Amino acid sequence: MRTHELVLRQVEADLAAGKLRLGDRLPGERALAGQLGVSRPSVREAIRVLEAMGVVRTAVGSGPEAGAVIVADPGSPLTATLRLHLATSHLPMGDIVQTRVLLESWAVREAAGRAEPDQLAAAGRLLDAMDDPELPRERFHLLDAEFHVALAALAGNVLVSTIMASLREAIHGYVMAAAPNLPDWGSAAAGLRAQHRSVLAAVTGGDGDAAARLVAEHIEGFYRASRLA
Amino acid sequence: MRTHELVLRQVEADLAAGKLRLGDRLPGERALAGQLGVSRPSVREAIRVLEAMGVVRTAVGSGPEAGAVIVADPGSPLTATLRLHLATSHLPMGDIVQTRVLLESWAVREAAGRAEPDQLAAAGRLLDAMDDPELPRERFHLLDAEFHVALAALAGNVLVSTIMASLREAIHGYVMAAAPNLPDWGSAAAGLRAQHRSVLAAVTGGDGDAAARLVAEHIEGFYRASRLA
DNA sequence: TCGATCCTGTGGTCAGACCACACAGTATCA
DNA sequence: TGATACTGTGTGGTCTGACCACAGGATCGA
Known part of the structure; x- marks a missing residue:
């Protein structure tokens, strides 16, 4: 010892x-x-x-x-640990995307119809901010990540939202690195905005299955389009 | 800095x-x-x-x-971090159980019909070891936890199996703490053995939906029976 | 050839010292 | 009397230099 x-x-x-x-x-x-x-x-x-x-x-x-x-901050150590292990290239990006899909689709399904109204409103405000056409791209992705963390938090499970927050930060750099892979950013952003709105609408409307399906398609679609997965 | x-x-x-x-x-x-x-x-x-x-x-x-x-060992730091934060009582046990259900049911659904035969055989050997009626109770629960980690690993997602492996120690702690709450250990153990077998059979047989449902019922049932929830 | 021995480099630990910092109480001055 | 400047004190941050235990390799002897 x-x-x-x-x-x-x-x-x-x-x-x-x-x-x-x-x-x-x-x-x-x-x-x-x-x-x-x-x-x-x-x-x-x-x-x-x-x-x-x-x-x-x-x-x-x-x-x-x-x-x-x-203090009680399980998030940052998880983030740092994931980042370090991504640096050693021993955590495949595909596994991370798959885990995101798993966590987020579960969270929106759980949250559908019973999420706190103020949490939903906060998520909506993030989407409003992302509507600004003048928004710098990095800022857009940061808000995007924040929205997804907010989605995962809707279910009210501390462990799940912590894991999700850690994944978000670890991934952000790689998302930015893959930015040039999206040929037409203007139309891509419009598509992302529409998908976000439809996910949030499904959660608010209580349709958990639709919300889960939409968020899964949204995440997988983005990673396919940006050639990360 | x-x-x-x-x-x-x-x-x-x-x-x-x-x-x-x-x-x-x-x-x-x-x-x-x-x-x-x-x-x-x-x-x-x-x-x-x-x-x-x-x-x-x-x-x-x-x-x-x-x-x-x-080295590349993301597991032990996650385990240690979870243990420390459980010690501060800021990670609700219910959230951990819920996360287990989420990860394991997803994993068995993914693995159904396409898991590696040697992995399935290894999981089966754990169940064989648990059939020993002379097995001390603590050893039974250790093998139990090991089996669940093996289930989560069947899907082949490094991140998911790492998270699950990290949860193992925390799970073992709460299971042992709840041990006295099970009135009739003999019959309870028999029930657990049967449930484990049926989960593994569903995975081997390729019935992902059944495997997911069975493993969720198994985890939640034990949690309820031991009065932790 | 083979064994014991010594050498070297490694992390593990310690003692003591000095610095930068932030707050609290005190002294000073208008 | 009030506000301001100052000094004291305890904190973490950093460094130097030293010694120990350990494990492997090189050396030397039988």
Whole structure:
């Protein structure tokens, strides 16, 4: 057992026992090192790992915001991990697209007819923003991604929406890289806008099957057209 | 930008550019520190993060196995991250079960009639092992979890099977915690065995819809019976 | 030829020091 | 009296230099 793993185990035990709760602050690095009888570098390595897992957030200075604060952010570590593994080319893009289709079609089917009105309205506002013909292309894709995350969140499953958010960020760069593969961006964008509207309409109207089918066609169609899949 | 993040960025760039590939070794900590003009502790913190993400594996000593070797293991970091966040009680168990149902029913539907025979045989061997009436209960549940991971892997989607494998540990934890809630373990185990067999038979027989329905009923039934939902 | 031995390079750990930063209390001045 | 400037203090961030345990390869001896 390496020393920093001992620190990790201790922190995890405190979390599980309720001694450390969301918003609490870890003891200072020097204090923690003293309590556990290890050196400060070992404590720091453990904190780096916790940070990479989205369990703590660190900040310098003093005051209540400084130090290592317990947070609950499972999203960013998943995103970073996926990005790194995409960089090693050991996560096929096709699998990611397939997983997106699976998660999003399930989410809209679940959400159909029972999604919160304010969530639906928020998704609609994203589509309104994407109607701007002057919108830069990158901004369009960012809003697009945000809309899909919003769709996945409609079902109210934290794990599913977290996974979806992680996939979105990991993929965005590759979507932009494939931009030149779409021959006629103007008509492609118009098609995407129409598909988004029809998906949202199906969810609002309570037709889960139609929403699931439409969102699957929309995602697969885009990846085919941009030659990513 | 903190110093260790600079190291991380550099390693990620090398991965994306193909300068670092699976099985390669990172330069030694001292060498890397010298190349990037940073100190050894900063390099070590970066390596800890990469290790936590399943991108490298470190070992002491000399020889080809020593040092920081590039690996592709997205599973263990996801597992660890989920475990930590479950410890903070910010991932509802119900969401995890729902996600299981989603992933596994999709996987068996996809796999029905076209799964690799050796994968099906491996899953069958897990069920054979679970037939032993002398099997300790914990061991039964471990094999159970293993079987479900094998089911999810049948579809051949790396991302889905990785997510499912990460959920395994979390699943095992809640199953064991709920163990006392099952009044009659003997008959319950018999029921689980029968359900497993019928799922696998449906997959082998190519009936995807039945397999999906059976696996969903199996998971949700156990969850209900053990009073976790 | 084969065995034991030493050398070398690796990560693992530590102690101590200094810096930049942010807040809080105090001192200062208009 | 009020606002402003200053200093103190505790935080994480970084670095240097050192020593240890370990594993493999090179060397040397029988």
